[in-house]
Amino acid sequence: MSIALEVLHVADCPNLAPLLERLREATDLPVTTREISTDVAATAAGMNGSPTLLVNGRDPFPNPNLQDCDCGLTCRIYRDEHGRAVPAPSVGQLRAAVGASRDEPCCDPVRPGDALSAWRARALPLHPVEKAVHQAVLRAFAATGRPPTISALNAVTAGSRRATGDVLAALHELDAVRLGPDGRVAVAYPFSATPTRHRVRIGDRLEVYAMCALDALGMSAMLGEDTRIDSVDVTTGHPVTVFMTAGTTRGVTRWAPAEAVVFVGADAAGGSSADCCCGYLNFFTDAATARAWTATHPQVPGQILTQAEAEDLGVRLFGNLLTPAEPTRSPTLPQPPVGSNAGPSRRPPSSASPPACIWYLGTDLAWALGSIGGPDGRRVQ
Numbered sequence: 001m002s003i004a005l006e007v008l009h010v011a012d013c014p015n016l017a018p019l020l021e022r023l024r025e026a027t028d029l030p031v032t033t034r035e036i037s038t039d040v041a042a043t044a045a046g047m048n049g050s051p052t053l054l055v056n057g058r059d060p061f062p063n064p065n066l067q068d069c070d071c072g073l074t075c076r077i078y079r080d081e082h083g084r085a086v087p088a089p090s091v092g093q094l095r096a097a098v099g100a101s102r103d104e105p106c107c108d109p110v111r112p113g114d115a116l117s118a119w120r121a122r123a124l125p126l127h128p129v130e131k132a133v134h135q136a137v138l139r140a141f142a143a144t145g146r147p148p149t150i151s152a153l154n155a156v157t158a159g160s161r162r163a164t165g166d167v168l169a170a171l172h173e174l175d176a177v178r179l180g181p182d183g184r185v186a187v188a189y190p191f192s193a194t195p196t197r198h199r200v201r202i203g204d205r206l207e208v209y210a211m212c213a214l215d216a217l218g219m220s221a222m223l224g225e226d227t228r229i230d231s232v233d234v235t236t237g238h239p240v241t242v243f244m245t246a247g248t249t250r251g252v253t254r255w256a257p258a259e260a261v262v263f264v265g266a267d268a269a270g271g272s273s274a275d276c277c278c279g280y281l282n283f284f285t286d287a288a289t290a291r292a293w294t295a296t297h298p299q300v301p302g303q304i305l306t307q308a309e310a311e312d313l314g315v316r317l318f319g320n321l322l323t324p325a326e327p328t329r330s331p332t333l334p335q336p337p338v339g340s341n342a343g344p345s346r347r348p349p350s351s352a353s354p355p356a357c358i359w360y361l362g363t364d365l366a367w368a369l370g371s372i373g374g375p376d377g378r379r380v381q
Contacts, residue, residue: 004056005023005031005054006031006033006053006057007032007033007052008033008034008046008047008050009051010035010037010050010073011035011037012128014075014087015051015075015088016051018087018088019051022094023053023094026091026092026094027098036050036072039072043072046058047072049074049076051088052076053094055098061078061089061093061097123175124176124321129156129160129162130167130174133153133168134176134177134188134321135321136152136156137153137171137185138222138321139322141188141208142206142322144206145207147184147186147188147191147193150164150184153168168183175272175273176189178272187274189211189215189273189274190212190215190216190219191209191210191211192211197231198210198215198230198283199231200216200230201227201229202219202223202227203225203226211278212277212280213231213262213281213282213310214313214314215278215314216231216314217229217310217314217315218315218318219318220244220245220246221246221314221315221318221319226243226244227243227246228241228242228243228244229241229242229243231282233282233283233284233289235284235289235292235293240255240256240260240283241255242255242283253307253311255307259285259286261283261287261290261304261307262283262284262304263284263294263304263305264302264305264313265294265301265302265303266280266302280300280302284304287304
């Protein structure tokens, strides 16, 4: 059955990093994260303190004392197998929670792109300075079509006690951006600093390049502006154009030709997403040409998405990248237990950073996309 893992947390939660690190040890399944900023949202999501793990939408570590406690945005403390207060469940407890869910009846099929969106969520920076630099890079691309200079980013990192080059290197390691040999930003998903087959016109003011079809489809929602996408079918060379009007959750779109689709897949060769999947996330004039391409590329597992599925996935991947967090109530932080490593929010050391995308996409995405049918109900591999 399909198992969905989601971690709910408040901004700068000090216990988010330990929980994500232990989840990486406990399971190969993709994990999404969602920042919660209001009590109303916490109650609706089932959040009993930060961080809260949901397995298929349910908290596997219920505590009767948390009933009606209005503690959604407070700092959550767990108990390990010995009853000690800890910042996150142990690896063994997490494995047991995920394993128990495998035996439950399955009712929801895997949604197209779930593994891809979960994997991209892992590439989002959590450290405030890294997040600020990431957003500054995206805004520079949106304003000029080019990455910002190092000197321009120095103003963002000023006072942080971190060199701009070190922050960019951390974003590169996350795969939030890709750096060129000169240390400058070459890619900041969804933008490319060099021409690609996916050109995007932002309003009437600027033309930029997207890394892939989904990146192009996510720009309108991310920027809140109308876009025109001009791409080509990699099988026939025929043009594919998508007009997107901002203003609603998914906007209003018009595709030409009307039968156009998007293929989502990943190469098993590994590397960054720019290397292992962006080249395979393309527009096709219709499902027939997409199937013809997959027939000649059996080493690239994936799925043909309808227009609605592709638009929704683009919004899920990029729609909130530039959205500022809502004002939050400061979480109540209890004294850390003696011997715990609770402290200021920080990312796990580089040794715990996500492996190459062969592990996430080649396994999780390939499995997910290979286990669900395309628009015609058949598997595409």
